[in-house]
Amino acid sequence: MWFKNLRLYRFTQPVDFDHESLNDALAQQPFRPCGSLDPMRYGWVPPLGRHGQEWVHSANGYHMICAKRQEKILPAAVINEHLEEKVADIKAQESRHVARKEKQDLKDEVIFSLLPKAFSKSSLDFAYIAPREGLIVVNAASAKKAEELLSALREALGSLSLIPVAPNTIPTQAMTHWLLHGDLPDDFTLGEECELRGGKDGRVVRFKNQDLSADEVLNHLNAGMYVNRLALTWKDAIHCIVDDQLAIKRVKFEDRILEQADEGNPETAAETFDADFVVMTTELSAFIGAMMQAFGGEDTSWQG
Template sequence: MWFKNLRVFRLAEPFTMTAEALDEALESNSFNPCGKMDMSRYGWVSPLGPDGQTLTHSANGYIAIAAKKQEKILPAGVIKEQLDEKVRAIRAEEGRPVGRKERDGMKDEIIFTLLPQAFTKSSIDFAYIDTRNDQIVVNASSATRAEDMLSALREALGSLRVVPLTPKDPAIQVMTHWVREHELATDFELGDECELNASSDERVIRCKKLDLHDDQVRQHIETGMYVNKLAIQWKEAISCIIDDQFTFKRVKFADELLERAGDRAPETLAEQFDAEFAIMTLELSAFIRAAIDAFGGESTDTLVSEATDL
């Protein structure tokens, strides 16, 4: 269950609810599959997998949660084909054009007819609440998916005031300095990938599998370009891409960490999850602290002025 993407949020106030109490709160919004006429369903599932008995899992002050989204698959091409056939039939039989409002109504009827026959696709997003550091870490590649989970959590709890974890020094400024000056914070090293953007035009340069100490990269920065995304390594334990929003993507953990979880010889999926979760959360907690320190510390202005119920 190793997280691949990190979107970190600061809680406006300490999270004092126990894992057991949170489990009860989530129960009323647990996942139910799509009915015949549902386009989609969203709800909480056990982070331990299909055999899990609870909607939370806790270890060392970290509480894991998981939400499942199920959607009906209705290809736009199929809907369009049936709609075009109906429009042609009306024109042929009644000799009149079909207006936009009528087309929209016909389209709704087609969707209504196809829904019960549609296949479904499902996805599960994971997150954990760090009660020690008052953070929520969501494993989501997009802001929308993270916001969906936070919104569902707020609905279950009644209130959830959070803001994205924001450093004092803008991510673009720090990353550009690292690449230009080759001066990184302690324990951080440049990876082999970055994305450069120009402030004066729409130029974008993507560097992959490249030595970022190369003078060509610095020359681009000297012409006014800045680093928008940057591959880094931390303590040879975690590698990832940091972007301008201070989110962490394509997170990879060192083989040593993966092997350490396997050394516990888990016999079930639940035991495997527990072993991986315990190691992962401790490592990520240290990494997130190091990252925020490397970017000048945490900004408190955003927390005071923008913390809202999401």
């Protein structure tokens, strides 16, 4: 349940979230497994999985939600193999060329015939709503995956006005300045990984397990490259990678943070989930605030 990625979205209109109404809304669009001819299904499931029945888990003013995605796995090589056989049969039996449009139609037929036999792959997408902060935090590595969850939430609620959180300072400019001059914001320290981009040839240089203050890194920056991704640590408690879109990836909590959730000696899966959720959201609330301050505060120009 501990989030590994953070994508931040701001409510642009006041929304009054409460556990009961949100729970009722998600219950109307539950996840249903793929049928024999469904390539993909997406819907809501209880965040506690088999240990809970509520569609929303609420604690400390935050609401955790979870969506499930299931898709049929049809490798391209398998599809192409069956397609080539069909095309070869037509050429042999009818002595004619198969045009591109007909070939696409044949491909659709192949996919349709293979779907009932395909294996299914499932994944869970978590997010939590922070009404006090006016945010939704999505545990997604890609913007596309986050938008899929938000689209499903928008459909369940009827409307949902959101924009990605943006800082006042362009992330690449701020991170390049930090690395070049070594003056990071309070409570932040450099990790050992970064990605540099730029130069006349548009090259990309990546460093891992590297002292980022070394001349080898700084020489690239002095030559005109900029920081596109940077490893940071906040208060020796949360480690992460921040990219040019302010997406926060590969989040890792120090053991002392994880251990806080065990201090109440939770006995059931539900109690454990609840304790983890409270500790995680408390830490992330402070971390997200510090991160936004580090990048010059949040851009609120959308307010007009």
